[in-house]
Amino acid sequence: MYSFQCSEYRFAVSGMEQDNEVSGSGNQYNYGFRIYNPRLGKFLSVDPLSDSYPWYTPYQFAGNKPIWAIDLDGLEEYYTSDGKLIGKYGTSTELKIVYDDYVANSRVLLSSTGISNADVQKINQASAPALESKDDLALHWGEQFNQQSIGNNKEYSSIIFSTRLPGSSKLSYSYTRPDVGAVASSKSSFTSKTNSNLSGAIHSHGGYDPAYKSNEFSVAMILGGIYVPGDISEYVRNGIDGYVSTPNGSLLKFDLFNEMVVDLDATTIPYDIKGPTSPKEEIEIEIDFGEGPEETGEPF
Amino acid sequence: MFNKIRELIFFIALAFCSCNSVYTVKKATRIAEKKWVEKYDQSILEFKPYNIALLGDSIWMVTGSLPPSGWNINQQGDSTLTIITGGVPVIKIRKNDGAIIENYHTR
Numbered sequence: 234m235y236s237f238q239c240s241e242y243r244f245a246v247s248g249m250e251q252d253n254e255v256s257g258s259g260n261q262y263n264y265g266f267r268i269y270n271p272r273l274g275k276f277l278s279v280d281p282l283s284d285s286y287p288w289y290t291p292y293q294f295a296g297n298k299p300i301w302a303i304d305l306d307g308l309e310e311y312y313t314s315d316g317k318l319i320g321k322y323g324t325s326t327e328l329k330i331v332y333d334d335y336v337a338n339s340r341v342l343l344s345s346t347g348i349s350n351a352d353v354q355k356i357n358q359a360s361a362p363a364l365e366s367k368d369d370l371a372l373h374w375g376e377q378f379n380q381q382s383i384g385n386n387k388e389y390s391s392i393i394f395s396t397r398l399p400g401s402s403k404l405s406y407s408y409t410r411p412d413v414g415a416v417a418s419s420k421s422s423f424t425s426k427t428n429s430n431l432s433g434a435i436h437s438h439g440g441y442d443p444a445y446k447s448n449e450f451s452v453a454m455i456l457g458g459i460y461v462p463g464d465i466s467e468y469v470r471n472g473i474d475g476y477v478s479t480p481n482g483s484l485l486k487f488d489l490f491n492e493m494v495v496d497l498d499a500t501t502i503p504y505d506i507k508g509p510t511s512p513k514e515e516i517e518i519e520i521d522f523g524e525g526p527e528e529t530g531e532p533f
Numbered sequence: 534m535f536n537k538i539r540e541l542i543f544f545i546a547l548a549f550c551s552c553n554s555v556y557t558v559k560k561a562t563r564i565a566e567k568k569w570v571e572k573y574d575q576s577i578l579e580f581k582p583y584n585i586a587l588l589g590d591s592i593w594m595v596t597g598s599l600p601p602s603g604w605n606i607n608q609q610g611d612s613t614l615t616i617i618t619g620g621v622p623v624i625k626i627r628k629n630d631g632a633i634i635e636n637y638h639t640r
Contacts, residue, residue: 269561301589366585377621384556388618388619388640390616390618392614409607417619417620417621417638417639417640418599418617418620418640419618419619420602420615420616420617420618420620421615421616421618422613422614422615422616423614423616424613424614425611425612425613425614431614434616434618436618438640439640444572444573444637444638445620445637445638445639445640446620446637446638446640447640448638451618451619451620451621451639451640452639454584454595456584456585456594461584461596461621461640462598462599462601462602462617463620464577464619464620467616467617467618469600470602471602471614473618475618485612489581507565523586528578
């Protein structure tokens with residue numbers, strides 16, 4: 234017979250080990266670098282990184298935002314040790330939210346977007362990293378969402394925004410949760426916050442469809458004196474770089490500074506096998522020659 | 534009398550020759566819509582208003598349009614940018630005979 238007593242479970246909120254011998258059961262957690270007292274809602278010692286966060290009391294827990302942020306090790310609020318800031322927003326138990334701005338700008342998708350509930354759930358639970366290279370971030374986006382965009386033959390789009398890391402001169406880039414658009418257009422929104430700045434936009438072109446020019450940016454035209462917008466004109470108008478992941482698995486970038494379109498030579502973005510310009514999968518053909526005639530020792 | 538008959542024949546011939554010609558914006562638009570619905574579906578008609586130009590006095594070019602991107606400020610004072618990316622249907626129709634030269638959709 235299997236028996237289980239909750240009182241034997243050693244770990245508490247945020248997965249940290251309880252230290253019941255000091256202040257009684259469930260009243261002290263060991264966060265590695267510091268000891269946390271849940272009754273006070275504070276750490277018992279000064280944050281070793283408090284110099285980098287002068288706006289916080291050195292005893293604070295999870296940046297004083299315990300509802301949507303967790304403290305990783307009692308040291309820092311959001312960041313992983315390698316500085317790449319892997320963040321998740323959703324129902325995952327590995328919830329580690331990176332920025333206020335990501336939460337503010339990432340609207341939860343509803344099932345009314347015209348895709349299956351499973352796909353909606355996947356998007357809502359997808360993680361948005363914060364990376365120091367915008368191109369790497371765009372590649373991550375393409376790897377994560379191009380397959381679904383192809384399957385649903387709908388355009389997906391996100392805004393790329395930059396944030397300056399606290400105590401650092403470096404910018405890190407992240408993206409908003411993708412919006413699901415129509416077969417040939419999509420829209421994405423970004424609400425300006427104090428910590429983040431609009432930096433780019435990325436969208437996908439859905440699946441291969443011979444009725445559409447899918448493997449390139451749409452270009453603006455002036456027609457009869459009227460300006461007809463395209464992808465690139467929107468990037469120029471907003472002063473940002475633009476990216477598109479296409480059905481053939483390419484990742485194209487409109488480089489605003491040089492005013493040119495560059496193929497980033499992505500090889501890891503999912504593609505639509507129906508497309509004539511998609512990479513062809515190598516098919517290994519095994520030829521079975523059989524075992525041949527049995528040797529009988531007799532001449533033919 | 535002979536001149537009158539010649540004139541009549543000329544106008545009848547002109548009428549026959551120009552029955553497929555596209556001389557007006559209205560006719561060019563009608564052809565564009567018909568071809569787009571045939572190739573795509575009724576939802577293509579949402580790309581109004583159309584932009585129409587006569588290129589080199591010989592080819593009509595008709596395109597759809599997208600709603601503009603832009604900033605909005607809500608009651609709390611937050612400014613939100615909405616960027617709309619995407620494509621429109623494009624068709625090129627020869628003025629003389631109404632032949633379709635190109636009919637595609639950007640993305």
